[in-house]
Amino acid sequence: MLSITVRRGAYAGNMSTRSAITVLVTTLGLAVLSSGPAFAHAELFGSSPEADSSVADVTEVSVTAGEELLDIGNNAEGFMMTVTDSTGLYYGDGCVSVDGDTASMPVALAAAGDYVVAYRVVSNDGHPVEGQFAFTFTGDENAEQSVAYAEMPECGVAQTPVAVDDSDEPADGESDEPMVISTAPPLISPAPSVDSTSWIGFAAIPVIAVAIWLLVRALRKRKS
Incomplete structure (x- = not known):
């Protein structure tokens, strides 16, 4: 027992x-x-303008992912897009719109030159996708100037614009000394996030x- x-x-x-x-x-x-x-995260499928392309007309910049982007009541929180030129000036208002798998921001350009688009979008599973691409704008002959900003625009926040034109002559009251502006960072620093x-x-x-x-x-x- x-x-x-x-x-x-x-x-x-x-x-x-x-x-x-x-x-x-x-x-x-x-x-x-x-x-x-995590597997099966969204990846960038395309952009407008296309990377390394030359375009004559730009009214907005956009990126397209491989799946639906996170859009809670048309609130693109966590999304960021910037357009900068070779001197570090910013273009666009910083307001990102989300439509299915595409995020876009309106922008108006006049001066010919090379521009860089930096982006950060969020997929439906909460995973951030970020990067940058460059394109060349050949210029708009009918436009006299572009409106740019010395600091990164925030949607809904007013900023004093910096006028940009193709003229070599300084405007009245302006110095002919070149304006020194710090170069914009190549990528937007993402906020800390926790994967789903x-x-x-x-x-x-x-x-x-x-x-x-x-x-x-x-x-x-x-x-x-």
């Missing part, structure tokens, strides 16, 4: 140990998988702790 009791206790201890190890290994596996980048699968890793912490406790408890019972 005593022998049967000992065997049952040992069997129960082995089962407890195995169960604890199984829970621990499974939870650790889920945590490792969830900590890596990261919660699995955080939720795994208490489960791992419980699994370790069960394992230690089972080992102690076996020794006793």
Whole structure:
């Protein structure tokens, strides 16, 4: 009878140990998988103007992703787009519109030159997609000047514009000394974000702790 009791206790201890190890290994596996980048995130499929293209007419800039972009009540929070020239001046009003898989911003250009579009959009799963592309604007002969800003525009926030034209003569009251403006950063720095699968890793912490406790408890019972 005593022998049967000992065997049952040992069997129960082995089962407890195995169960604890199984829970621990499974939870650790889920945590490792969830900590890596999630699959099937949106990728940039196209832009307007096209990257490295030369265009004569630009009324807006846009980027198109491979899936629907996150649009909560037409509120493009977390989306950013900028257009800068070779001197670091900004163009556009900073207001990004979202339509399905496309994000766009209106912009008016007059001076010919090279421009860089930097963007940051958010896919439906909350994953940010960011980057930049360049294009060449050949100029608008009918436009006398472009309206630009020395600082990055914010949607709905008024700024004092800087007039840009093709004339070599300084305007009345202006100095003929060149205006020095710091070059805009090549990319927009994204705000810290948590991936939609990261919660699995955080939720795994208490489960791992419980699994370790069960394992230690089972080992102690076996020794006793």
